[in-house]
Amino acid sequence: MTQSNSLRQGDWWRSAVIYQVYPRSYMDANGDGIGDIPGITQRLPYIAELGVDTVWLSPFFKSPMKDYGYDVSDYCDVDPIFGTLDDFDAMVARAHGLGLRIMIDQVLSHTSDQHPWFEESRQNRDNPKADWYVWADPKDDGSVPNNWQSVFGGTSWQWDSRRRQYYMHNFLVEQPDLNFHNPDVQDMMLQTVQFWIDRGVDGFRLDTANFYAHNPSLKDNPPHPDSLKKPVHERSYVPYDHQLHLHDKSQPENIRFMERLRALCEPHNIALLGEIGDDDQFGRMKEYTAGNDRLHTAYSFGFLGKDKDAAFVRQALAPFVGSDSWPSWSLGNHDCHRLATRWAEPGEDIATQQALQCYAVLLLTMLGTPCIYQGEELGLPEAKLAFHELVDPPGITFWPEPRGRDGCRTPMPWSSSAADAGFGSESPWLPVRDTHRERAVDVQLVQSDSLLAFYQQLLAVRKAHPALGNGGFEWKDCASGDALHFLRTGEGGDIAVVINLGEQPLPLPKIQGQLVLGSAEKILSKYEFSVFAIG
Numbered sequence: 001m002t003q004s005n006s007l008r009q010g011d012w013w014r015s016a017v018i019y020q021v022y023p024r025s026y027m028d029a030n031g032d033g034i035g036d037i038p039g040i041t042q043r044l045p046y047i048a049e050l051g052v053d054t055v056w057l058s059p060f061f062k063s064p065m066k067d068y069g070y071d072v073s074d075y076c077d078v079d080p081i082f083g084t085l086d087d088f089d090a091m092v093a094r095a096h097g098l099g100l101r102i103m104i105d106q107v108l109s110h111t112s113d114q115h116p117w118f119e120e121s122r123q124n125r126d127n128p129k130a131d132w133y134v135w136a137d138p139k140d141d142g143s144v145p146n147n148w149q150s151v152f153g154g155t156s157w158q159w160d161s162r163r164r165q166y167y168m169h170n171f172l173v174e175q176p177d178l179n180f181h182n183p184d185v186q187d188m189m190l191q192t193v194q195f196w197i198d199r200g201v202d203g204f205r206l207d208t209a210n211f212y213a214h215n216p217s218l219k220d221n222p223p224h225p226d227s228l229k230k231p232v233h234e235r236s237y238v239p240y241d242h243q244l245h246l247h248d249k250s251q252p253e254n255i256r257f258m259e260r261l262r263a264l265c266e267p268h269n270i271a272l273l274g275e276i277g278d279d280d281q282f283g284r285m286k287e288y289t290a291g292n293d294r295l296h297t298a299y300s301f302g303f304l305g306k307d308k309d310a311a312f313v314r315q316a317l318a319p320f321v322g323s324d325s326w327p328s329w330s331l332g333n334h335d336c337h338r339l340a341t342r343w344a345e346p347g348e349d350i351a352t353q354q355a356l357q358c359y360a361v362l363l364l365t366m367l368g369t370p371c372i373y374q375g376e377e378l379g380l381p382e383a384k385l386a387f388h389e390l391v392d393p394p395g396i397t398f399w400p401e402p403r404g405r406d407g408c409r410t411p412m413p414w415s416s417s418a419a420d421a422g423f424g425s426e427s428p429w430l431p432v433r434d435t436h437r438e439r440a441v442d443v444q445l446v447q448s449d450s451l452l453a454f455y456q457q458l459l460a461v462r463k464a465h466p467a468l469g470n471g472g473f474e475w476k477d478c479a480s481g482d483a484l485h486f487l488r489t490g491e492g493g494d495i496a497v498v499i500n501l502g503e504q505p506l507p508l509p510k511i512q513g514q515l516v517l518g519s520a521e522k523i524l525s526k527y528e529f530s531v532f533a534i535g
Contacts, residue, residue, distance in 0.1 A: 005269075007053075007101050008202055013271035013296045014326055015469030017364065017459060018103065018371040019052040022334045023060050023082055024068065025411045026374060028424030035411070037083035039424060041091040043414075046441065048098040050377060050452075051459030055095060056103040056205050056273075058334055060088070064114050066174040067393065068409075069105075070207060071112035075192035085199075092200045103203035103273065104196060108189050109211040110175040118176050122160050122167070132185050134168035134177045135160075136218060147220045148248045149240040151277075152394050156248065170211055170248070172393060180212040186257055190264055197268055204265070209274030209298065210284060213253035221247055224279070238398075250278055255287075258294045273328055273369070274298035282319050282327075289325040297369050299328040304336040308343050308359075310482050310501045314475075317367055321473055327368035331359055332376050338408045339373075341382035350381045350435075357454050358499060358527040361518070364462050365488065365497045365531065367473035374412055375436075377455040378444060382407040383433045391430065406430055413440040461517050465533060467495045480506050483524075493535035500524040 027039030037060060047055060059069030060082040069079070078088055095102050111118055121129040136145040136157070144157040145166055157166040158173045168177045178185050193204065221243040228242070258272075265272060274295040278284040281300035288295045302316050320327045332339040343359060344351040351359075356379050363370045385406050390396050395404015411429075413436040414422030421432040421440055444450035462468045471490030478485040482502020488495040496513060500506040506524040513532035520530065 007096065007099065008269040008271075011470060012101075012269070013203065013273070013369060015466065016054045016101070016271075016369055017052040017462065018054045018056050018273070018328075018369065019047055019050065020056045020058065020330075020333060020371055020373045021047075022058045022374060022409055024429060025409050025423075027412065027414070028420075028428065031425045032081070033425040033427045033429050034081050035423070036081065037078065037087040037091050041087070041094050044091070044094055044098055044100060048100055049456070051456055051463060052372065053099065054101040054103055054203065056203075056371065057105060059105045059107055059207075061107075064112050064174070066112070067172055068391075070107050071110075071114075071172065071175050072107050073112040073115045076195045089199060096200070101202035102200070103205055103271070104201050105207055106193060106196075106204045107207045108178070108192075109180075109208045110169065110171065110177045113174045113176055122162055125163055125165075131182050132179055134179050134214060135163060135165045136168070137165055146218045146247075147243070148218075149221075149238075149243060151238065151240050153238050153240070153397055168214065170208070177214070178212075180253060180257055181216060186260060190260060193261065193264060197265070197270060201270070203271035203273060206261075206272060206274045206295070208277065209258075209295065210250045210254055210276050210278055210288065212257055213251040214249065215247035215251055217247070219247045221245055244279055250284060255294065258288065262293050262295070271296045276300045282316055285327055286319040286323060286325040289327070291324065297326045297328040299330050299371065301336070303329055303331050304333065306342060308501070310484050313362070313366070313484060313501075317473070320367055321475070328371060329363060329366065329368045330371035330373065331363050332373040332408070333371070334373065334409055335405055336408065338380055338382040339376055340379050344381075350379075352527070353379065353451055355527045356451055357458075358501070358529055360451075360455060360458055361497070361529045361531065362484070362499055364458055365468055365495070366486070367488075372455075373408075377452050378413070378436075378439045378441065379451040380413070380436050380439055383410040383431070383436065385410075385431065389431055410436065413437055414442065416440040416443045458517060461531065465495050465516070466490050466492050471495070476509070478506075478509070480504055485509060487534075493533055496532040496534055497529070498524065498531075499529045500526055502526060 024035045026035045027043045028035050029038035060078055061072045062074035062077045062079045063069050063071050078085055092102050117129050117132055120127055121133050144155050148156040150156040151171050156168055159166055169175050224242055224244050272295045276284050276298050281302050285298045285300050288298050340351045387399055390406050392404035392406045411423035411432050416437050419426045420428055421437050444452035467488040467490030471488040474487040476485040480502055483506045484499045486497055496511045508522050511532045513534035516533050517531040518529040
């Protein structure tokens with residue numbers, strides 16, 4: 001058995017703790033201002049010592065970088081700014097040697113407009129790849145085929161003068177959508193997945209996993225009733241959120257492709273983690289992970305907004321308690337404001353350390369597979385950037401609100417005293433802020449009461465108690481509706497978790513067990529928690 005296969009035993013993805021690395025911003029090994037694969041390899045021991053077991057890498061494929069790697073021009077090669085295929089192979093080998101699995105980001109719903117497939121497809125209407133993308137004729141008056149909107153603002157249709165048709169793009173104009181109703185497209189995308197399976201990856205994070213197939217009738221989407229009820233100043237900044245997306249995504253054909261993808265990965269016990277963006281986000285997560293022939297697990301944007309109260313947690317978990325579907329959860333990633341800023345109390349710039357510890361306990365003890373975004377273990381706040389420092393297309397388009405995604409993508413701070421915070425270049429692609437420098441890895445490693453030290457302790461507790469990974473889940477009665485009390489059950493003993501998310505003090509329930517983390521006081525204040533081992 002190879003080292004890679006030994007890391008993929010049983011339902012490993014249920015117990016896994018996934019650490020997301022954004023390659024451009026993790027570590028720059030060659031000093032060009034952009035993080036790279038050799039830099040990630042250099043820092044793998046840090047990730048292993050943190051206590052996670054799986055590393056998710058955001059895209060590193062060849063790309064014009066209009067959307068910083070999410071616009072792929074070659075699915076089977078590494079972009080030179082990140083290194084080479086040999087560098088990738090060396091990273092995988094090093095990770096496996098440290099007991100870490102590698103999960104890579106697969107962007108299957110769309111390509112770059114500079115991909116050779118699209119360059120051929122747009123030439124005319126009868127070439128071999130003419131039907132590889134979503135093309136549609138204009139209406140009689142020359143306007144767009146329907147009312148579908150791009151996630152990044154404006155119509156999701158772009159005119160092409162050569163074909164005299166519109167092509168669909170759910171995201172940037174430079175990201176044309178592939179036509180998954182064409183079997184040749186599906187076959188080719190499966191081949192690109194096979195390429196990375198052969199290189200030893202252990203899992204795939206599927207970008208926009210419910211966006212692959214569209215309704216070929218091109219029916220208009222209806223308006224979103226909740227959006228229309230809101231006052232104008234409270235509506236989304238993006239017209240996309242004003243529609244119910246009944247026809248441009250989450251189609252039945254999407255599930256059929258998931259089944260093909262699962263069949264390809266199943267013999268190797270390779271995990272599929274899907275990103276789900278949908279009006280019914282938790283229901284769609286459940287649908288896409290039902291049974292044993294779709295995604296292994298999926299996460300949505302539910303916890304990537306501002307909702308964080310106990311009622312919302314119960315709502316999110318409700319579809320999965322007692323179900324055969326398995327969720328995944330993330331409190332932060334490369335697409336949303338940093339957790340420490342987003343979940344700060346009103347009037348606070350940064351959440352307190354106690355609150356950040358509480359959120360970590362919630363993420364790492366509730367039902368599902370947790371994902372930790374790089375820097376969350378340090379409590380990094382959102383970096384404040386001026387307009388001239390922005391590079392993210394949506395941030396530039398919608399300035400000043402929202403400011404885009406650059407503030408959560410700035411370089412990882414390794415050293416508080418280095419000019420670049422130890423990133424590897426004095427001129428990184430995004431600036432380093434002092435609020436990050438003071439929370440650098442080297443500062444927190446020598447502080448026994450740092451947030452980094454707490455993450456290490458919490459992850460060690462999770463590893464020592466299997467119930468927190470693949471265990472069952474049971475809600476328990478709680479004295480306050482603003483608090484959470486649940487039981488994780490499994491071999492080696494059960495774990496009881498109590499978390500107070502409300503303003504009112506919470507009487508600690510009588511629990512017969514050993515305290516392994518948190519407070520044993522009879523009264524828990526806001527953001528206090530207790531974790532008990534039972535049996």
